[in-house]
Amino acid sequence: MKILVAVKRVIDANIKVRVRHDGSGVETANVKMAMNPFCEIAVEEAVRMAEEGIADEVVLVSAGPGPAKETLRTGLAMGADRAIHIVTEETLEPLAVAKLLAAVAAREDPGMILLGKQAIDDDCNQTGQMLAALLGWSQGTFASKITIDGDTITVTREVDDGLETVALTRPAVVTTDLRLNEPRYATLPNIMKAKKKSIDPLTPDELGVDITPRLEVLRVTDPPAREAGIKLDTAAELVDKLVNEAGVL
Amino acid sequence: MSFELPEEMQLLKETVRRYVDSEMIPIELKTCDGVTLKPEFRKKFDADSKKLGLWLMDVPEEFGGQGMGVLATVVVTEQIARTTALPSRGGTFTGPSVRAILYELSDDMKERYLYPVIRGEKHGCFGQTEPDAGSDPGSMRTTAVREGDEYVINGVKRFITGAGEADFIQLMVATDREKGSHGGITCFIVDMDTPGVALTTQYETMMGDKPWEIVFEDVRVPAGHRVGAEGEGFTLGQRWLGAGRLRHGARALGVAERCIEMMTSYAKQRVTFGQTLSDRQAIQWMIADSFVELHAARLMVYHAAAKADSGEEFRQEGYMSKYYADEMAFRVADRCMQVHGGIALTTDLPIERFWRQARSYRITEGASEVMKMVIARNILRTYG
Numbered sequence: 001m002k003i004l005v006a007v008k009r010v011i012d013a014n015i016k017v018r019v020r021h022d023g024s025g026v027e028t029a030n031v032k033m034a035m036n037p038f039c040e041i042a043v044e045e046a047v048r049m050a051e052e053g054i055a056d057e058v059v060l061v062s063a064g065p066g067p068a069k070e071t072l073r074t075g076l077a078m079g080a081d082r083a084i085h086i087v088t089e090e091t092l093e094p095l096a097v098a099k100l101l102a103a104v105a106a107r108e109d110p111g112m113i114l115l116g117k118q119a120i121d122d123d124c125n126q127t128g129q130m131l132a133a134l135l136g137w138s139q140g141t142f143a144s145k146i147t148i149d150g151d152t153i154t155v156t157r158e159v160d161d162g163l164e165t166v167a168l169t170r171p172a173v174v175t176t177d178l179r180l181n182e183p184r185y186a187t188l189p190n191i192m193k194a195k196k197k198s199i200d201p202l203t204p205d206e207l208g209v210d211i212t213p214r215l216e217v218l219r220v221t222d223p224p225a226r227e228a229g230i231k232l233d234t235a236a237e238l239v240d241k242l243v244n245e246a247g248v249l
Numbered sequence: 250m251s252f253e254l255p256e257e258m259q260l261l262k263e264t265v266r267r268y269v270d271s272e273m274i275p276i277e278l279k280t281c282d283g284v285t286l287k288p289e290f291r292k293k294f295d296a297d298s299k300k301l302g303l304w305l306m307d308v309p310e311e312f313g314g315q316g317m318g319v320l321a322t323v324v325v326t327e328q329i330a331r332t333t334a335l336p337s338r339g340g341t342f343t344g345p346s347v348r349a350i351l352y353e354l355s356d357d358m359k360e361r362y363l364y365p366v367i368r369g370e371k372h373g374c375f376g377q378t379e380p381d382a383g384s385d386p387g388s389m390r391t392t393a394v395r396e397g398d399e400y401v402i403n404g405v406k407r408f409i410t411g412a413g414e415a416d417f418i419q420l421m422v423a424t425d426r427e428k429g430s431h432g433g434i435t436c437f438i439v440d441m442d443t444p445g446v447a448l449t450t451q452y453e454t455m456m457g458d459k460p461w462e463i464v465f466e467d468v469r470v471p472a473g474h475r476v477g478a479e480g481e482g483f484t485l486g487q488r489w490l491g492a493g494r495l496r497h498g499a500r501a502l503g504v505a506e507r508c509i510e511m512m513t514s515y516a517k518q519r520v521t522f523g524q525t526l527s528d529r530q531a532i533q534w535m536i537a538d539s540f541v542e543l544h545a546a547r548l549m550v551y552h553a554a555a556k557a558d559s560g561e562e563f564r565q566e567g568y569m570s571k572y573y574a575d576e577m578a579f580r581v582a583d584r585c586m587q588v589h590g591g592i593a594l595t596t597d598l599p600i601e602r603f604w605r606q607a608r609s610y611r612i613t614e615g616a617s618e619v620m621k622m623v624i625a626r627n628i629l630r631t632y633g
Contacts, residue, residue, distance in 0.1 A: 034263075070256065077260050186264045187302030188315065195257050 001111035001148075001170070002057045003046040005080065006101055007039040009064055009071040010121040023219040026121075035071045037183075038116025040078075041176040044183040045146060046114050047079035054148050057081050059108060063100050065089050069199055076194035077186035083199040084108075088211065090204075096211035098130035103207035105135060110171065112153060117142050117175040128175035138168035142177040252548065258324050265328040268301060273334040277599055284336040284457035294335065298342050305344040305367065309352065313367060314344075318558040319492055323499040323550060330503025331510075333599040337456065337500070337606040345369050349489040350419055350436060353476055362417060362438055373438075374415035376406040376463065377486065384619040386421065386483060387429030391465060393422040393437065400437065400475065402445075402468040412448060412461035415441050420465075421486055424479050436482035438474045445469070456609045490614065491567055495557065497614060498550035498570035501578035504603050505543045508578075508585035511600065512536060515589055526588060535584040543581065546574040565627050572620035579607040 011017055011026070012034040018027045035043075049055040060075045062068045063086035072083040086100050105113060118125035132139035140146075140155030144163065147154045153168045158177045168174075186194075204211045232238050242249045254262065280290040298304050307322045308314020322343075329335060329342045344367075351363040351373070365371035382389040391404025402422055412418065417440050425433035439446065445468035448461050477485050513536055516527040526532045553566035582604040586593040593600040611617050 070259070073256055074260060074263075077264075185268055185301050186260060187300070188261060188306055188317070188321075189302045191257050191260045191264070191302075194260070 001055050002059060002108065003049060003055045004101075004105060004108055004110035004113045005039070005042050005046045005058060005060050005075070006097075006113065006115045006127070007043060007060055007062045007071055007075050008036040008116070008119045008121075009033050009062065009068045010036045010119050013037055013120055019220050019222050023221060025217065025220050033067065033071070035074050036116050036119045036121075038118060038120070038176055038178070039075075040116075040183040041178070041180050042114040042116050043075045043078050043080060044181045045176060047184075048181065049148070050079065050081075055111075059084065059110070061086065061101065061104050063088060063092055063097055063204075072199050073194055074186065076197045076199075077191045078184060079190060080197075082197055084202055085199050086202050086204060086207070088204055090211050091213050092211060093213055093215055094124045094126035095130055095214065096204075096209070097127050098134055099209045100204060100207060100211065101127070101131050102134040103209050104202075105131075105171075112148075112171060113137075113173045115173070115175045117177055128173050132173040135171075135173070138172040139174070140166050140168050140172060141175045143174050144177050144179045146174060146180070254320075254324065254551070258320060261321060262324045262328060264301065265303070265325050266331075268297065269328050269332050269334075272297065273329075273332040277332045277334040278596070280334045281336055284459075286336055290334070294342060295344075298344065303343045305347075307343060308347055308367060312347075312352070312363065314347075318554075319495055320551065320554040320558050322492075323495055323554040326496050326499035327503040327506075327550075330500040331507040333602045333606075336458065337609075345372070348373060348375060348419055349492065350476055350485055353485060354438070355473065358438065358473065365416075371416040372411065372414050374409050374411040374418050376409050376412075376418045377421040378406065378408050380405060380407050380462075384616055386434060386486070387431070389421065389423050389434070390426075391420075391422045392426065393424050393435060393470070395424075395472070396469075398472050399469045400472060402437070402439070402465045402470060404465050406463045406465070408452065408460040409463055410458055410460045412441070412463055413451070413459075417441055418446075418463070419476075421482050424482075428480065430483045432480040432483075434482035434486075435479050436476040436485055437470055438476060439465075439468065439470055443468050443470065454609070455605050457605075487564075491564060492557065493614060494567040494571040495550060495554050495563075497610060498546070498553070498567075498574035501574035501607070501610060502543065502547050502550060504578045504607055505539065505546070505574075505581040508581045508600070508603055509536065509539050509543060511598075512539070512585040512588040532588055535588060539581040539584055542577045546570070546577045550574055565624065568615075568620045568624050568627075571615060572617050572624065575607070575610040576617055579604075579611055582607040 010033065011028060012032040015032050020027050046055060046058040050058050058080040060072050060080045060083040062072050069085055072085055076083055084104060101113065113131065115128045128141055129139060140153065140157060142158045143155045144158045145156035151170045153170060153172050153174065155166050155168060155174055157164045157166060280286060303325060305314035306317045310316040325343060335342060347366055351366060354363055362371065366373060377386055379389050379391060391402065391406060393400040393402045404422065417438055420437045420439050421434055422437060423433055424435040427433060445466045447464045449464050450462040451459050453459060516532050516536065517525055519526045550570045553563050553570045556563040556566055586600050586604055589600060592598060
């Protein structure tokens with residue numbers, strides 16, 4: 001089975017994100033970027049499946065400007081076989097990415113597409129679901145465990161009231177949650193091998209996908225600074241405030 | 250002209266950095282007894298190094314290593330130096346410290362010394378410094394005199410790190426005191442249990458390591474233990490020390506970077522007289538100077554390493570890197586200490602350890618003044 005893994009380049013999770021002065025977005029110039037942590041979990045899962053002989057090829061795909069190549073190279077150093085870079089300078093919305101991935105899937109014919117459940121920059125949590133709908137494939141989102149038996153992919157999902165287990169028929173789209181695995185460190189020999197692995201460039205035009213943004217960002221602002229709390233003397237006072245000030249009771 | 254690390258070196262840097270942040274820094278204050286790495290951590294770090302594929306990275310492929318170049322070693326050394334989890338001396342992360350000189354041995358000697366070192370079965374130490382010959386090896390007084398198939402060695406070596414645990418010493422001696430460093434110094438491999446070799450004094454140092462003084466009295470060594478030809482020792486030693494100087498520079502970069510990380514984070518938290526330290530110009534200037542100097546040093550060290558890897562002559566860049574980076578690391582560690590104030594003097598933080606290490610780098614393996622002397626000599630020879 002071939003596994004297609006989508007990866008996204010985002011601001012490094014350890015960096016403090018700053019809003020641009022004009023409110024048009026967050027500052028990405030001169031900011032350290034890295035692979036989205038949930039995508040890293042997806043790459044790790046695919047590489048493990050390849051090591052266990054379940055997958056025979058792991059293909060990475062990323063859409064974005066030139067430096068997305070670095071993110072792909074990181075995934076190749078973790079053990080993926082090859083990569084596809086959809087080169088574009090356009091702002092990409094989840095629907096556009098889902099359409100691009102669907103077009104790549106039509107070319108590559110994978111048995112499973114693995115994605116992070118969401119990217120830590122926009123926290124949309126939409127691409128995987130949209131992709132499954134566009135392809136008409138089964139979907140297993142928020143996976144904390146994936147097992148494969150023949151054509152059946154069993155996914156344990158982390159949902160609000162516990163764990164839900166679903167059985168999907170291949171081909172399917174699976175999105176990864178935090179507890180699925182712990183991504184490995186890229187080893188030095190694999191880093192050197194990754195240098196020789198291919199990253200094939202493609203454009204949205206070549207894939208026949210219209211990526212024109214449908215949304216307009218009006219403004220981006222910092223979350224309001226948290227105000228200091230107060231100490232109350234009695235429980236009655238607390239109830240009074242919850243009822244009359246916060247309006248939550 | 251690109252000033253960026255090649256992509257694969259960038260990846261290597263990221264991966265090691267991540268490892269250091271998550272696996273070394275959190276335990277850095279409890280891994281060592283004095284300067285000796287506790288056995289359980291030695292085991293963990295060796296296993297982790299293998300897991301990261303860094304084991305024997307700088308050993309040539311023909312001897313079972315990975316044959317990575319100087320830049321790769323610099324990148325890894327820089328990141329590992331961001332923590333005090335490993336002792337600053339004698340505690341490599343990438344496997345046994347194989348001294349380049351061992352690759353020069355005859356096949357028979359390689360079997361007896363090089364391979365056992367690579368396998369971790371034997372340990373060596375390096376003996377050049379003497380009571381009256383530190384940075385000036387030409388004036389060394391330890392001599393080797395040929396008698397038939399043997400050499401007879403007499404003299405004293407001082408400040409020999411790791412001599413207590415060593416199975417053998419890579420010993421630099423004078424075979425012709427007239428010639429000094431111009432063809433008068435020869436290198437030998439001497440087993441530490443050879444009759445006449447005695448460890449006499451052990452020194453306590455501010456860095457914590459305890460080097461030895463070794464006395465050689467009528468020590469008889471087979472002629473086959475000579476490395477290279479008679480009189481070639483200084484040249485061979487220089488070759489080994491050349492790459493070692495860049496390692497020095499890399500270590501200084503790591504120390505400085507971590508000290509900057511610590512001082513900026515502390516300056517933003519610490520409030521005195523109603524203001525954070527980071528709001529005060531005196532502190533800002535310390536941070537700015539440190540960052541600028543680190544940037545300059547990094548460019549110098551990376552440039553020298555890239556030159557070494559491309560086979561170009563890099564000795565002058567090596568001297569400059571060691572001199573500038575070591576001096577820089579001490580200034581930065583000192584500012585980091587100043588920004589933290591009293592807490593930096595305690596062993597609750599790694600700053601005092603970085604500070605002591607950085608101070609010692611300005612002296613060991615070629616003092617800054619000696620570096621400047623050689624740099625000036627090269628300049629005067631080239632210009633005017």
